[in-house]
Amino acid sequence: MSPSVQQAVEALREHFGTRLSTGAAHREQHGRGEAFAQAFPPDAVIWPENTGEVSLIMRTCHELRVPVIAYGAGTSLEGHVSAPRGGICLDMTRMDLVLAVHADDADCVVQPGVTREALNTFLRDTGLFFPVDPGANATLGGMISTRASGTTTVRYGTIAHNVLALEVVLANGDVVRCGSRARKSSAGYDLVRLMTGAEGTLGIITEATLRLHGQPEAVGSAVCSFGDLRGAVEAVIELIQSGAPLARIEFLDEVQVRACNLYSKMSLREEPTLFIEFHGTENSVKEQFERAREVVQSHGATGFDWAADEQRRSQLWRARHAAYFAALGLRPGCECVVADVCVPISGLAECVAAARREIDAAGLIAPIVGHVGDGNFHVLFLLKPGDTEERARMERVYDAMIEHAHRLDGTCTGEHGIGLGKRDKLVAEFGETVVALMRRLKEAWDPHDILNPGKVFQT
Numbered sequence: 001m002s003p004s005v006q007q008a009v010e011a012l013r014e015h016f017g018t019r020l021s022t023g024a025a026h027r028e029q030h031g032r033g034e035a036f037a038q039a040f041p042p043d044a045v046i047w048p049e050n051t052g053e054v055s056l057i058m059r060t061c062h063e064l065r066v067p068v069i070a071y072g073a074g075t076s077l078e079g080h081v082s083a084p085r086g087g088i089c090l091d092m093t094r095m096d097l098v099l100a101v102h103a104d105d106a107d108c109v110v111q112p113g114v115t116r117e118a119l120n121t122f123l124r125d126t127g128l129f130f131p132v133d134p135g136a137n138a139t140l141g142g143m144i145s146t147r148a149s150g151t152t153t154v155r156y157g158t159i160a161h162n163v164l165a166l167e168v169v170l171a172n173g174d175v176v177r178c179g180s181r182a183r184k185s186s187a188g189y190d191l192v193r194l195m196t197g198a199e200g201t202l203g204i205i206t207e208a209t210l211r212l213h214g215q216p217e218a219v220g221s222a223v224c225s226f227g228d229l230r231g232a233v234e235a236v237i238e239l240i241q242s243g244a245p246l247a248r249i250e251f252l253d254e255v256q257v258r259a260c261n262l263y264s265k266m267s268l269r270e271e272p273t274l275f276i277e278f279h280g281t282e283n284s285v286k287e288q289f290e291r292a293r294e295v296v297q298s299h300g301a302t303g304f305d306w307a308a309d310e311q312r313r314s315q316l317w318r319a320r321h322a323a324y325f326a327a328l329g330l331r332p333g334c335e336c337v338v339a340d341v342c343v344p345i346s347g348l349a350e351c352v353a354a355a356r357r358e359i360d361a362a363g364l365i366a367p368i369v370g371h372v373g374d375g376n377f378h379v380l381f382l383l384k385p386g387d388t389e390e391r392a393r394m395e396r397v398y399d400a401m402i403e404h405a406h407r408l409d410g411t412c413t414g415e416h417g418i419g420l421g422k423r424d425k426l427v428a429e430f431g432e433t434v435v436a437l438m439r440r441l442k443e444a445w446d447p448h449d450i451l452n453p454g455k456v457f458q459t
Contacts, residue, residue, distance in 0.1 A: 004064045005043045005086060011060055012046065012088075019047045019094075030071050030089040034136070035324075035338045036079035036421060037385075042069060042089035049094045051167065051175055051206040058204065059173030061088060067450050070200040072139030073115065076146055077338050078419030080199050084454050090204060092141055098122045099207070106212045107164060107181055112141025112205045119210075128212040131156035134415065135321045141205045146417040147197030151320070154240070154373030155247045155279065156213060158415070160196045167207035168195055171446040181209055194441075199417055200452040202445045216279035219247075220289055221313045224276070224296045224304040225269040229253060229356060232272040233349035235299040236372045239276075240345055244291060245284075248277040249373040250320055253356065256327065256367035256380075263326030264319040269303055274372075275320055277313075320369075324380065327367045331382040334365075339379040339398050341405040342414025348375050351408060355379055355401050362393045376414035402428070418456045426457060 001009070001022075013020050021027075022044045031041030048054045061068050067087025074081060083089060096113035103126050110119060117137045119130050134143060134150035142148075144166070149158035156162070165179030178191035195202060226232040236249055251274055252260065258270045274296070278288040293304050307313050319326070328336055343351050352368060359366045359379065370377025379401065381394045402412045402425055412425035427435050435457050442449070442459065449459050 001043045002086065005066050005088070008060050008064045008066045008088065009044050012057060015053070015056065016046055016048075019049075021045045027089075030074070030091065031082055033074050033076040033079065033081050035077040035336050036082065036419070037335045037337075038079070038082070040079075040082035040084040042083035043086045045071075045089045045091055047091045047094045051169065054090065054169045054204050054206050055173045055175055057088065057090060058169050058171060061450055062172045062448060065448050065450060067453050068204070069452050070112075070141070070145070070204050072113065072142030072145075073137065075134075075136035075138045076142060076419065077340070077416045078413075078421035080146065080417060080419040080452070080455060082420065084420065087450070087453075092139065092204075095206065101126060101128075101212075102181070103128060105181065106214070107209055108212055109207060109209050110140055111207060112139060112144075114140050116140060116143065123212065127215055129215050130162070130210060131213050132159045132162055135324070140208055140210070144196050144205055144208060145198065145200050147415070149371065149374070149376070149415045151248045151250055151317075151371055153371055153376075154249060155245070160193060162211040163192055163196055163208060164211055165209035166192055166195055166205055168203035169206055170203050171448065171451050175206070176203075179209065197417065199419060199455050201442055201455055202451065204451070216247075218280060218282045218285045219313065220278050220285040221307040221316055222276045222289060222292065222304060223268065223273060223307065223316060224301040225257075225271040225273045226296075227271060227300055227302055229272045230349050230353055231300040232274055233352050233372065235274065235296045235301065237345055237348060238295050238299070239292060240373060242291075242295065244288060244295070245278065245280065246276065246288075246373055247279040248275065249371075250275040251352075251368070251370040251372040251377065252320070252323065253368040255330075255365075256323055256369050259326040259330050259367055260319045260323060263329050264315075264322055266315070266319055271302065275316055277317075323367075323369050327380040327382060330367070331365055331384075333385070334382040335385050337381040337383060337394060337398070338416065339381065339401060340376070340413050340416040341401055341410060342374070342376040343405050343408045343410030345375045347408035347410065348372060348377070351401070351404055351410070352377055354404055355397070358397045358400055362397050364390070364394060364397065366394075366397075371414070374414070375410070420455060423457050
């Protein structure tokens with residue numbers, strides 16, 4: 001622990017007492033996220049309970065030039081919450097209150113430690129829900145910071161479409177509010193969008209106003225399997241281009257289906273598979289189902305099963321949400337690198353098929369899953385720990401995926417963010433001039449580079 005960090009810890013311990021820990025177990029727990037293998041523990045962990053306490057921490061750390069890293073549920077995938085330069089981790093999970101629900105306006109105000117499942121449990125009797133579903137039960141502050149999306153993006157948009165306003169503590173401890181509860185505004189720079197996806201490098205989110213949506217009258221899900229991957233992906237493209245009002249459309253390749261069958265005790269055909277969900281009235285859901293059946297059968301669907309009851313739907317989506325852990329079961333003890341690219345929908349079939357060919361040619365174990373309704377898919381590379389040759393093969397395949405996405409005017413990350421893992425890919429995507437502009441923004445907001453330093457780009 002450096003002298004400046006030691007001084008900050010001593011100064012803050014007077015206020016936080018047992019809510020400040022320098023114990024090895026707490027530090028190690030907060031040194032990495034879900035799928036980034038290398039851990040960088042902070043020097044100390046603090047659990048603030050309100051905005052004033054976050055402001056106090058930031059003032060102290062700003063004066064002493066001590067790094068600060070915000071931490072939520074720890075489900076991020078690119079090393080966002082690690083502390084490569086040491087410093088203090090702010091565990092925001094005690095700031096977990098739903099502060100207000102404005103049912104007539106379909107919005108709510110929450111603290112950043114509220115998880116998406118906890119919010120929807122709170123809202124269950126209001127007729128409203130928060131739709132953004134990245135799979136993991138992430139905190140809303142973390143979802144905003146990584147510009148998360150997920151299974152329902154095709155209908156309800158990403159987190160960026162569902163954040164109206166933010167309260168943020170800046171690097172020097174100042175508390176600012178940006179945005180409002182109005183549904184639109186032309187007032188000045190859009191600082192809400194700037195903070196959404198900033199990965200904790202510009203400020204610490206302490207409060208968020210979120211857009212809510214009406215719970216649908218009826219929900220219906222379907223599962224369809226295909227003899228080949230291209231048929232499944234081309235069916236998605238036609239469904240999207242036809243204007244079908246899909247709520248979710250998820251893709252699992254045959255390797256991932258096998259993993260889900262083993263892990264979730266299911267009996268799906270081990271073929272490229274789509275999970276589809278519709279929201280609406282009883283009649284509209286039935287009409288959408290029939291329309292989808294025609295489309296998928298025209299692309300060679302070998303099965304199309306309708307799941308109208310809640311139990312069957314829940315089983316299907318639990319299996320999809322558990323896909324990551326199911327994949328890990330294919331190679332016990334492995335390290336998992338979760339690749340994430342997003343391309344225009346017209347290029348999706350080409351990109352997914354190329355990824356599958358390259359994975360198989362490299363002799364890797366790597367299921368493919370995707371939120372294919374918006375062109376976003378993931379490859380879950382399952383690697384033997386310490387096998388540098390296998391990791392090198394993975395890196396070559398991953399690099400080729402990103403290069404292919406860039407050729408199609410896509411992006412190196414649809415929802416995981418940059419963190420430590422994709423800093424060089426950000427330069428490849430935008431070029432040095434744009435990344436230098438991002439650095440200048442960072443310098444203006446955080447002149448001493450204490451907010452999650454080293455993330456997004458080298459500073």
